[in-house]
Structure formats: C-alpha cells, structure tokens
Amino acid sequence: MAQWKRNLRGEMWYLLFLLPGILLFVLAVLVPLVTGARYSFTDWDGVSPKLHYTGWENYANAFRDSDLWDTLGNTFKFAIIVTILVNILSLLLALLLDTYLKFRNGFRTIFFLPNVISIVLSGFVWSYNYSQGFPNLLRYFGLDITSPLGNPDYAMLGLILVAVWQGVGSPMIIYIAGLQGVPGELIESARIDGAGVFRIFQSVKLPLLAPSITINLLLVLTGSLKVFDLVYVTTNGGPGFATEVISTFIYKTSFANYKAGYGMALSMIFFLILVIVTIVQLAIFRRREVEM
Amino acid sequence: MRLTRILTFALVALLALVFLFPLYVALLMSLKTAQQTFQSFYALPPSLNLSNFVNAWKTSQYPTAILNSLLVTAISVALIIVASALAGYAIARRNKPFYNFIFVLFLSGMMVPFQVTMLPLYKLGKSLHLINTHWGLSLIYGGMGVQMGVLFYTGFVKGISREIEEAARIDGCSTPGIFARIVLPLLKPVTATVLVLNALYIWNDFLLPLLYLQDKHYRTIPLQQYFFFGQYSSDLNLAFAYAVMGMLPIIAFFLFMQRFIIKGIAAGAVKG
Numbered sequence: 001m002a003q004w005k006r007n008l009r010g011e012m013w014y015l016l017f018l019l020p021g022i023l024l025f026v027l028a029v030l031v032p033l034v035t036g037a038r039y040s041f042t043d044w045d046g047v048s049p050k051l052h053y054t055g056w057e058n059y060a061n062a063f064r065d066s067d068l069w070d071t072l073g074n075t076f077k078f079a080i081i082v083t084i085l086v087n088i089l090s091l092l093l094a095l096l097l098d099t100y101l102k103f104r105n106g107f108r109t110i111f112f113l114p115n116v117i118s119i120v121l122s123g124f125v126w127s128y129n130y131s132q133g134f135p136n137l138l139r140y141f142g143l144d145i146t147s148p149l150g151n152p153d154y155a156m157l158g159l160i161l162v163a164v165w166q167g168v169g170s171p172m173i174i175y176i177a178g179l180q181g182v183p184g185e186l187i188e189s190a191r192i193d194g195a196g197v198f199r200i201f202q203s204v205k206l207p208l209l210a211p212s213i214t215i216n217l218l219l220v221l222t223g224s225l226k227v228f229d230l231v232y233v234t235t236n237g238g239p240g241f242a243t244e245v246i247s248t249f250i251y252k253t254s255f256a257n258y259k260a261g262y263g264m265a266l267s268m269i270f271f272l273i274l275v276i277v278t279i280v281q282l283a284i285f286r287r288r289e290v291e292m
Numbered sequence: 293m294r295l296t297r298i299l300t301f302a303l304v305a306l307l308a309l310v311f312l313f314p315l316y317v318a319l320l321m322s323l324k325t326a327q328q329t330f331q332s333f334y335a336l337p338p339s340l341n342l343s344n345f346v347n348a349w350k351t352s353q354y355p356t357a358i359l360n361s362l363l364v365t366a367i368s369v370a371l372i373i374v375a376s377a378l379a380g381y382a383i384a385r386r387n388k389p390f391y392n393f394i395f396v397l398f399l400s401g402m403m404v405p406f407q408v409t410m411l412p413l414y415k416l417g418k419s420l421h422l423i424n425t426h427w428g429l430s431l432i433y434g435g436m437g438v439q440m441g442v443l444f445y446t447g448f449v450k451g452i453s454r455e456i457e458e459a460a461r462i463d464g465c466s467t468p469g470i471f472a473r474i475v476l477p478l479l480k481p482v483t484a485t486v487l488v489l490n491a492l493y494i495w496n497d498f499l500l501p502l503l504y505l506q507d508k509h510y511r512t513i514p515l516q517q518y519f520f521f522g523q524y525s526s527d528l529n530l531a532f533a534y535a536v537m538g539m540l541p542i543i544a545f546f547l548f549m550q551r552f553i554i555k556g557i558a559a560g561a562v563k564g
Contacts, residue, residue: 013467014382018394021379021438024371028435029401032409032416039412046411096304100297109550110308113315116546118496118514121535124521125318128528133317136333165311170557177558226405229498233518247407254411267408274405 039264046260058265068266070241071249072273078156078245079224082163086220087213090168094175095201108176115169119229126162127234149235152242159230159243167224171216178212179205214285221281222274246270315539321532329529344533351524352534356509357516358541363426364433364501364512365494371434372441372490373483379438380445381475385454395446398439406436406499414503424507432500437490444559448482449475485556488549495542513538 040058044051062068093111097104114122130147138145148154182205190200228247231237237244237252250270254263321329322344324337348354379398383391413432414423422428457470465473501515511519517538524531546553 010467011386014386014391017378017382017471018391020371020375021398021442022394024375024431024435024438025398025401026435027416028413028432029404029409029439032412033404035415036408036412046415093304093307096300099300101301101304107304107308108554109547110311112554113543113546114311116492116496116542117539118498118517118542120498120514120518120521121538122314124517124531124535125314128321128532129314129317132333133314165314173554173557226407228407233498250407251410260411264408264411267405267410271403271405271408275403278403 036264037268039261040268041265042261044261044264045258046254046263047258051261054261058262059269061262062265062269067241067244067249068269071244071246074156074241074243075225075227075245075247078160078163078227078243079221081160082167082224083217083221085160085164086167086171087216089164090171090216091175091209091213093168093172094179095205097172097176098179108172111172112169114166117166119166120233122162122166123230123233126158126165130158150239152239155235155239155242159234162234163224163227163230166230167220171220174212174216175209178209182208210285214282217285218278218281222278225274225277318532318535318539321529322536324529326527326529344529345537348530348534348537351530352520353508353511353516354534354537357511357513360426360505360510361495361512361541364429365491367427367430368433368437368494369487369490371430372437373486375434375438376441376445376486377476377479377483378471380442381449381471383442384446384449385457395442398442401439402443410499410503413500417504423504424510426510429500429504432504433490433494433497437486437494441486441490444482444486445479448479452478481555482559484552485559488552489556491545492542492553495545513541 039051041053041055042051043054043057097108101107127147127149130149135145135147148158186204186208187200190204195203226247227245228251231243231245231248232251235243237248246266250263250266253266254260320334320336323341325341325343328335328337379394383395417423417428417432420428422431452475456474460470460474495512496514497512498514498518501512502518505511505515508516508519517534520534521531524534
C-alpha cells in the first residue's frame with residue numbers, strides 16, 4: 001500500500017509537469033482546430049451568434065470555386081519558385097562561405113540580416129525600392145523600369161524576389177552546418193584522386209548534404225505555401241487577382257466577406273494539402289539520403 | 293589558386309552589396325529631407341540630419357510600441373520555456389505510452405497551419421476576453437511555441453545521463469527538487485536555442501497582433517509600423533526614419549545573440 005502510494009506520488013509530479021504545456025496546447029491549437037472543423041460544416045458569418053449546419057456544402061462549393069483554384073495556382077507558383085531559388089542561392093552561399101574566405105563571418109551576418117527584419121518593414125522598403133530606388137539606379141545605365149508590383153504580369157515575380165532576399169538566411173546556416181559535417185579526409189582523398197572542385201561537390205559533398213537538402217526544401221516549401229504577411233502588406237493580392245494566395249484569400253473570406261464557415265472549409269482543405277505535401281516530400285527525399 | 297580566392301571574394305562581396313542595397317536606400321532616405329531626395333536620389337545628405345528621427349519619435353507611439361513588443365515577447369518566451377522544459381523533462385524520463393502519446397500530439401500539432409486556427413482563435417479570444425491584452429496574446433504564442441519547445445527539450449534531456457538524478461533520488465531528493473537543482477542548470481544550451489528562435493518569431497509576427505491587438509495602445513512594433521506607413525505614405529522620409537528605428541532593436545538583438553541563433557537554427561534542422 002505504502003509502495004503504491006509512493007509510486008503514485010512519483011508519477012503525479014511528472015503528470016503535473018506535463019500540465020502547463022498541455023493546457024497551452026489545448027488553448028492555442030486543439031480547441032481552435034476542433035471548433036474550426038465544426039464551423040467548416042456551417043453557414044456561419046463570423047459575427048452572429050446563430051449558425052446552421054449545412055453538411056458538406058461548403059466543401060462542395062469550394063471545389064467549384066474558380067477563385068480557390070486560381071489562388072492555389074498562385075500559391076504553388078510562388079512557393080515552388082521561392083523554394084528552388086532560395087535553395088540554390090543558399091547552397092551556393094554556403095559553399096562559398098565554407099572556403100577559406102576573408103571576413104566570412106561578416107558575410108554570413110550580412111546574408112542572414114534580412115531574415116531578422118519584420119516582413120512589414122521589408123515589404124515597405126522593397127515596395128519603395130521597386131517604385132523609386134531601382135528605377136533611379138537603372139536610369140544611370142539608360143534603363144527605364146516601373147515597379148513590378150503594379151503590373152499583373154510581374155507582381156508575383158516582385159514578391160518572389162523579396163521572399164528570396166529574406167529567406168536565404170536560415171537555409172544557408174543549415175547548409176553550412178551540413179558542410180561542416182562532411183569529413184575532411186573524404187574531400188582530401190577525392191582531391192588526391194584528381195577530382196576538381198565541381199566533381200568534389202557533385203560526388204562527395206552533395207550526397208552527404210542530402211539530409212540538409214531534405215529539411216531545407218521542406219521548411220522553405222511549407223513556409224512559402226503559408227505566405228501571408230508579405231502579400232498582405234505589399235500588394236494585398238493585387239493588382240487584380242495576380243498575387244492572391246491561399247492565406248490572404250482565407251483571411252478575406254473569413255473576416256472581410258463575412259463567410260466564416262466557408263473560410264474555415266477553405267482552411268481545412270489547405271491543411272490537408274499541407275499534410276499531403278509534407279508526406280510526399282519526405283517520402284521522395286528520405287529514400288535518396290545516404291548513411292554515413 | 294590565388295586568383296580563384298580573389299574571384300570568390302569578389303563574388304561574395306558583390307552579392308553582399310546586393311543584399312545590403314535595399315537597407316542602404318532605407319537608411320539614406322531616413323537621413324534626407326524630401327527636397328534633398330527629389331534633387332538627387334542617391335547623393336549623400338550634405339550634413340547629418342536626424343530631424344526625421346526626432347519627428348518620427350514624436351508622432352508615432354514608438355516607445356509604447358517597443359514596450360508592448362518587449363512585454364509580449366518576454367511573457368510568451370517565458371511561458372514557452374517553463375512549459376516546454378517541464379513537459380520535455382517528464383516525457384524524456386517517463387518512457388511510457390501515455391507520455392509518448394502526448395509527445396506525438398505535440399508533434400502533430402506543429403503541422404497545423406495558423407490559417408486553420410486563426411478564426412476560431414479570434415472567436416475564442418473574444419469570448420475569453422483575451423483581445424487587447426498582452427497576456428492573452430502571450431498565452432496563444434505560448435501554445436504555439438510549446439510544441440517545438442517540447443521537441444527540443446525532450447531530445448536534449450534524453451541526451452543527459454540519468455546517473456546523477458538517480459543518486460539524488462537515493463539521497464532523498466524529490467522530483468521537483470531534482471528538476472530544479474540538477475536538471476535545470478544543465479538545460480542552458482537548449483534554453484538559449486528555444487529563447488532566440490521564439491523571440492525572433494514573436495517580435496516580428498504580424499498576423500496574430502493584427503487579430504488580437506486592435507486598440508492602438510497595445511500595438512506591437514510591426515503592427516504599429518503597418519499603420520504608420522499607411523498614415524504617412526506621403527512623407528516617405530519620415531516613414532523611413534520610423535522603419536530604421538523599427539529595425540534597430542532586432543538587428544542589435546541579432547548581432548548580440550548571433551552565436552545562439554546560428555546554433556539554434558542548425559540544431560533545429562537536425563531535430564526536424
């Protein structure tokens with residue numbers, strides 16, 4: 001009996017330790033997720049106390065909603081291009097900074113710097129640079145340009161550049177850490193065997209970097225699929241519908257257009273897409289990694 | 293060999309200049325008057341003129357916004373650290389199905405995008421009177437950050453040998469005593485990681501304050517900036533002075549904590 005009591009007391013402390021974390025998690029994630037799922041089956045407008053259950057109607061409407069397909073197209077276009085550009089550039093920077101370069105810590109700081117600035121600020125600074133800064137600079141070279149953000153054909157490209165500028169920092173750090181994990185003997189023996197810089201990169205460094213590549217592709221892709229701040233503060237989806245992404249679309253549907261039930265159905269669909277993207281990506285890339 | 297080294301340096305330096313260019317324009321704008329900007333866009337101002345900064349300080353609620361940001365970030369990060377250190381320790385030391393289930397629950401929670409919880413959180417915040425309070429916002433950040441925090445702490449505690457703890461238990465030390473006296477001092481490195489990653493994220497976050505802090509007295513820096521830019525879109529030099537003021541605290545934090553931030557990101561990648 002006394003033994004049992006002591007066991008319970010021992011266990012009780014650990015359970016108490018779990019409690020604050022669980023409570024916070026329930027408040028910020030679990031309850032909103034469950035209530036959100038419930039709202040997605042209603043015609044709730046977001047303000048009135050009354051709501052009616054409409055079954056799968058919101059989901060059926062979503063599949064017929066051409067705006068949804070357009071925003072999904074925009075979102076994936078943005079996310080895939082950003083993912084590719086960020087990973088190429090950050091890998092290149094990591095390779096350059098991994099050599100015996102003067103001031104390499106200073107350079108690392110500079111390339112990471114945009115990462116710590118709030119997106120509201122960088123969006124503002126870039127909008128201005130697009131409309132005044134770059135045109136004024138390029139005029140010296142006889143080029144005449146206008147801000148891409150005002151042009152439906154180039155607005156997305158304009159946003160992608162800002163996202164790349166701001167996004168290379170973290171992946172670069174991860175690639176540098178990955179490169180530091182490549183054993184020096186391997187590179188040395190490849191060099192003795194007559195391999196050049198590119199051959200060493202292709203045959204030694206790249207295969208050993210596979211885990212870093214997997215994680216970076218995943219982090220940047222899921223992060224860019226969720227993009228909100230950058231679009232909201234610079235173009236707000238415009239001009240027209242050119243840069244409307246899924247997050248801004250959900251935000252507008254739920255808060256500005258008073259279609260909260262429908263907005264929640266859209267977010268549930270988006271959640272499902274994210275889960276599928278994550279699983280597919282992990283399944284593809286994990287298989288290619290090599291064990292040391 | 294020497295030539296490649298010089299070329300590499302030139303390439304990196306050029307890229308660095310390209311990266312710094314937008315920030316240079318921002319700084320340049322903040323130091324000039326509208327007339328000087330009009331006369332020559334890229335010329336340096338004839339003398340150091342801080343009047344834009346003085347005006348921006350007066351017209352914006354910069355000190356209030358800084359204080360709000362500091363409060364929200366500090367409370368949130370403290371909540372995240374306490375809750376995830378305790379839970380991470382419990383999960384790492386009790387290798388039982390229930391604890392593992394809780395661990396998986398936290399992990400799967402990380403997949404839930406904010407877009408899904410955004411509207412219900414707003415509704416919940418209204419009914420629980422969390423809107424326009426610092427602690428209400430911090431509770432939500434706490435719940436969002438605790439998931440990754442638990443992942444970090446569980447992994448870290450699993451790497452600590454149990455022997456000292458067992459010896460302390462034989463000497464009659466209780467579980468909270470063991471945690472406070474033996475485990476806590478060992479958690480410093482992982483705490484630094486969790487602290488910097490969450491502080492950077494919360495300080496810069498825009499969407500949650502946009503939903504939760506509608507009263508202007510509670511606005512954090514990014515939110516206050518968003519409204520300030522809208523309001524002073526005609527006086528760009530003033531707006532840029534404000535933008536530079538908004539960047540300074542976080543850049544200072546970054547330069548000061550750089551070592552931990554870089555370690556934290558690298559550690560986070562391994563965990564993922």
